Amino acid sequence: MKINPQLKEELKARLFSQAAKEKEKVFIFSTYQLSPDEMTRLMSTLPDLKDRPCINVVEKSLLGGVIVQYGSKIIDLSIRHLLQTFQKTIHETH
Amino acid sequence: MKLIDEYLQDIERDLKKSAISINTEEVGLVDEVRDGVALVTGLENVTFGEVVQFASGIKGYVIDLLEDKVGVVVLGDYLNIKSSEQVKALGYTLSVPVSEEILGRVVDPLCNPQDNLPAIKADKMYPVEKIAPTVVYRKSVSVPLQTGIKAIDALTPIGRGQRELIIGDRGTGKTTIALDTIINQKGQNVICIYCGVGQKNSKMALVVDLLRRNKALDYTVVVNAPAADSVALQYIAPYSASAIAEYFMDKGKDVLVIYDDLSKHAWAYRQISLILRRPAGREAYPGDIFYLHSRLLERSCRIDEKYGGGSITALPIVETLEGDVSAYIPTNIISITDGQIFLETDLFNAGVRPAINIGISVSRVGGNAQTKAMKQVAGKLKLDLAQYREMAAFSQFESDLDDETKKLLNRGAKVTQILKQDKNKPYSLGEEIVVLWAAHKGYLDTVAVNEVEKFEKRMIEIVRMKGHDITRAIQTEKIISPETEHKLEKLVKEVV
Numbered sequence: 001m002k003i004n005p006q007l008k009e010e011l012k013a014r015l016f017s018q019a020a021k022e023k024e025k026v027f028i029f030s031t032y033q034l035s036p037d038e039m040t041r042l043m044s045t046l047p048d049l050k051d052r053p054c055i056n057v058v059e060k061s062l063l064g065g066v067i068v069q070y071g072s073k074i075i076d077l078s079i080r081h082l083l084q085t086f087q088k089t090i091h092e093t094h
Numbered sequence: 095m096k097l098i099d100e101y102l103q104d105i106e107r108d109l110k111k112s113a114i115s116i117n118t119e120e121v122g123l124v125d126e127v128r129d130g131v132a133l134v135t136g137l138e139n140v141t142f143g144e145v146v147q148f149a150s151g152i153k154g155y156v157i158d159l160l161e162d163k164v165g166v167v168v169l170g171d172y173l174n175i176k177s178s179e180q181v182k183a184l185g186y187t188l189s190v191p192v193s194e195e196i197l198g199r200v201v202d203p204l205c206n207p208q209d210n211l212p213a214i215k216a217d218k219m220y221p222v223e224k225i226a227p228t229v230v231y232r233k234s235v236s237v238p239l240q241t242g243i244k245a246i247d248a249l250t251p252i253g254r255g256q257r258e259l260i261i262g263d264r265g266t267g268k269t270t271i272a273l274d275t276i277i278n279q280k281g282q283n284v285i286c287i288y289c290g291v292g293q294k295n296s297k298m299a300l301v302v303d304l305l306r307r308n309k310a311l312d313y314t315v316v317v318n319a320p321a322a323d324s325v326a327l328q329y330i331a332p333y334s335a336s337a338i339a340e341y342f343m344d345k346g347k348d349v350l351v352i353y354d355d356l357s358k359h360a361w362a363y364r365q366i367s368l369i370l371r372r373p374a375g376r377e378a379y380p381g382d383i384f385y386l387h388s389r390l391l392e393r394s395c396r397i398d399e400k401y402g403g404g405s406i407t408a409l410p411i412v413e414t415l416e417g418d419v420s421a422y423i424p425t426n427i428i429s430i431t432d433g434q435i436f437l438e439t440d441l442f443n444a445g446v447r448p449a450i451n452i453g454i455s456v457s458r459v460g461g462n463a464q465t466k467a468m469k470q471v472a473g474k475l476k477l478d479l480a481q482y483r484e485m486a487a488f489s490q491f492e493s494d495l496d497d498e499t500k501k502l503l504n505r506g507a508k509v510t511q512i513l514k515q516d517k518n519k520p521y522s523l524g525e526e527i528v529v530l531w532a533a534h535k536g537y538l539d540t541v542a543v544n545e546v547e548k549f550e551k552r553m554i555e556i557v558r559m560k561g562h563d564i565t566r567a568i569q570t571e572k573i574i575s576p577e578t579e580h581k582l583e584k585l586v587k588e589v590v
Contacts, residue, residue, distance in 0.1 A: 019162070023138075045116075072136035074121045090101070 026052045029059040029067040029078075042066065046075075120183035124148070125163060127175050128369045130324040132166045134181050140164055143187045143223055149180045154326075155188045158370045165370045167326040169204060187223065190334050191216030192341040197285070200302055200316040203331040205338075208318055209302075220337040222330055226392040233398040235432075238463040239350065239407050242278030242520020243271060245448055245513040248472040248530055249479075250435055250455045253463025254284075254348050255396025255405035259427055261412045261419065262437025266449050268411045270517045271435065272352040273301065275409065277308045278520035279350060285342045286310070287351045289317040289335035292328050292358030308518065321358075328362035336393045336406070343397065343404035351394065355411040356387060360423045377422050387423075388430050433457035447514055452479055465523065465572040471530040475509055482506020501539075508538040511546040521554075524565025528557050531574065532586045540590070553589045561585055 026049050028034065028042065034056050043050055049070060059067075064079035122136025132154060137146065144156050146166055152175060158165025168175065190205040191214055200209040207213055235253035252258045260268045276286040288305075290298050298318050305311040315338055319331035332353050339349040353359070360383060367380035375381050387410075394408035410431065412424050417438065419428065428434055433456045442449035464472070481502050488495060488503075495503070512533045515521070521529070529550055532538060541549050557565060564585065567578045574582070 016162070069121075072120055072122055072138040074119045075116055076119065077116070086101070086105075093097075 023071040024052055025070070026054050027057055027067075027069040028054060029057050029062060029069070031058065031060055031062050031064055033058055034066075042068075120185075122146075122164065122181045122183075124175060124177055124179045124181060127168075127172055127177065129365070130168055130172050130326045131157075131366060131369045132168055132172065132175055132181075134164045134166055135162065137164045137181065137183055140183045141187075145184045145186055145188050147182050147184055148175055149182075150174050150176075153184075154181075157366065158372075167329070167366060168324065169326055169330075170324075172324060187221055188330070189219040189221045190337050191218075192220050192338055193217030196315050196338060197313060198311050198315075200298075200318055202323070203317060203319050203327045203334040205334065218341065220341050222333045222337050223389075224337065224340065224393065226389070227395055227397060231395075231397055231401045233396050235396055235459045235463050237348075237396075237405075238460075238465055238468075239275075239284070239348075240278060240282065240523055241271070241275040242522070242526075243274055243448060244515055244521060244526050244530060245450050245452070246271070246435060247464075247523075247526055248468060248475055248513070249452055250433060250450075250457040251460035251464040251468065251472075252407065252409075252457060253396075253460045254407050255394065256433070256457070256459055256463070257391050257394045257408040257410065257431040258457060258460070259410050259412060259431040259434040260437070261414060261424060261428070261434050262449070263414055263417055263439045266437035266439055266442050267447060267517070268413070268437055269297075269301070269354055271437075271448055272354060272409050272411060273304060274518060274520050275350065276305065276314055276352070277310045277518060279313065280308075280310060283348060284313070285339075285347055285349045286314040287317060287335050287339050287349065288314060289319075289332055289351065289353050291319050291331050291353065291355060292321045292362060293318075293354065295320045295322065304518065325362040325365045328359065329366055332356070332359055332390050336390060339406045340393065343406050344402065346403045348405045348407070350407045350409065353390075353408065353410040355413050356427055357413045357423050360386065379422060383423070384426050384430075387427055391427075391430050432459045445514070446510065447517070450513075452513075453483055467527050467568050467572055467574045468523070468530075470574050471527055471534045474534050475530060478502070478505050478509050482509070504539055505536070507543055508541065508546055509533050511543055512538060512550060514547070522565065522569070524568045525554060525557060527568050527574065528561065528564065528582060528585075529553060531579075531582055532589075535583075535586075537586050537590055549589060553586070556585060556589060 039054060046068065062078040062080050065077045067078050068075040120137055120139055122134040124132050125135045126133040140156055142156055142159055146154050146156060148154065152168060152170040154166040154168045156164055157167045193215055196214050199207060199211065199214065202208055205214055235255045237254045239252045239254045241247055241252060260271055262268050276288065279286055288301060298320060302316055305314055317331055317335045319328040335351055339351045342349045360379065363386050364379050368374060368378065372380045391408055391410065394406040396405040397403055410427060412427050414421065414424055436451045436455045437449045438451045441451060485499055485502050512529060532553065538546060564578055564581050568574065
């Protein structure tokens, strides 16, 4: 069976636009559900992301702090990340 | 313990700071892992050639940018990479640490030691991929690079900054020529780099051992990407070797790089390209296979003294199948380089070693770099050999030949004989010229063919014993003066 090339193109375009919409979203990973107040305070420190839709995801493995992800960019402010860099520094100096 | 205290202090200091520094990182997720290549989604703002790090600590570098994915070549064990693992862009292009310390070492393409010695302390980081110097910075080739092999120095001379291809079937002595050239660079103020691509580790061990025994390792770096390594490492090995060479060249030094061999390098790149589903062209090589080698060999050059001087001479090696030089990769590299030394199985089996086919070996720029003394003896030799080849077909009917032809045949046979040379025994310029001068003046015409070798040995012995003034004169004056010629005549007559 041959797929109509036009159909294929349209499907592809739809998928890409959906993916682009997904990229608009800002994901905030934290160890507990953030209150609306906390969310607004956090977003005020990141002026570029003010008007974007926000989603809070609970992720216990962070140990503390938050991770902000939008598109392929990530801002890692978690305790886990700090500990990992700490471990790396120790490993590299020895 | 003191160290941990320092860390704690650092942490406390960091905590006291009111503002947290916000670093935005570029990340993606592993979508697929193929042989040595990972496909990653995300990483939208990554650049071509940028280094990325997988969550497991393995590094890779971007080689393919697609509409929604990024192709990453994995520099390490790709079997440990899991699907949907996080990948972080590190924001710099692939570079290798270089310093003077690297001399005498055996390293992998990322300059990690392979000789059980401590890691190389970096003086500078040099990018693996770099655009070659432009015409403004360059100077034409005019200083010879003595290989110490009579046949090459006389007939296809190599200059510093030249790219001379060594091509031939397997087992014809390609690597031997390259290694002899390295051995001969002792005291010539040349840094040597031997880059093995897709070689057997046992062969590399032999190479290192040979260099060590000949005390050539002190000024040599061995870059090793054996057949057991992933193709990604084999692919970047020549570029890394080139980066190391550039470090020394930028210090104004002359560098000799041997790429052994580029046909295996092309295979490695073909594998990566096919895995990345790039359209396959002739012999399934990708479309940019020419650029793969041209951008590498273009980095060999001689820099004008105004810009610091220094040079990179490249001796790429290509293996042919059944002597077929018209295959894809050999023709590509022949057209890129400034000449080729063609080695033949038939000659090798006939005992002509090095098995150089003089008829089709050329050096397009090396002639300008040849010393005057060598030109004095080599010019006639070339003519003798050319005439010999032309007449060789008649040699079966020797009885019907006139005296003139017989003379030519005799001379040619002797010259062919004198150009033979044992492996790992390079000659100095003086010694080369003394031997070739004897052939050029016809002193060998009366010596029987099977006696030529003995004659040469005796001559070298005598030269080393009491001909020091002759070799020194040639070495310094770079010309055979009438006075030297007179002395030479006396010496050769003694041998005959």
